[in-house]
Amino acid sequence: MTEERLCKVCAKPFIANKYRPNQTVCSSLECQYNRQLENMKKWRDRNPNYFKYKENQDSSWRDTCRQRSLEWRKKHQEYLKLYREEHRERHRAYMKNYMRDYRKKKGLAGGGESAKS
Ligand SMILES: [Zn+2]
Known part of the structure; x- marks a missing residue:
């Protein structure tokens, strides 16, 4: 045909x-x-309501996104906490060394303990 x-x-x-x-x-x-x-x-x-429908979909999708980002932030905060704790240890060690050096330097510059009073 x-x-x-x-x-x-x-x-x-x-x-x-x-x-x-x-x-x-x-x-x-x-x-x-x-x-x-x-x-x-x-x-x-x-389909005049399609875009309306899509908006609804988008809002639920946005919720999913928000939920995901919240979960990510939560995980990230845990990671940050661990990082900070580790860092704090390092910082403490660094400060200990720094203060020891500082005292040593101060001691040398000030001419010993006797110069203090
Ligand atoms: Zn044609």
Whole structure:
């Protein structure tokens, strides 16, 4: 069943695909693209609530994101706590050395304990 018909977009005669007997647009890329645009427009007219629905989806998706970031922060805070504890140990050791050096230096600069009073 090959029937020649006129393309709705370019008005050129074409032979409809036998798998798509209702084809109204020829198979040229430009016409197919136009058909897709037309379909999208029709689809949008038929689904006016889609974007509303999408917004709802987005808000739940945002919640999921927030939840995930909270979980991440929680984990991260635990990590930070561990890091700080470790760092505190290092800092304490560093301060101990620093104070020892400081006292040593002060002692040398001040000319010993006797200079204090
Ligand atoms: Zn065409």
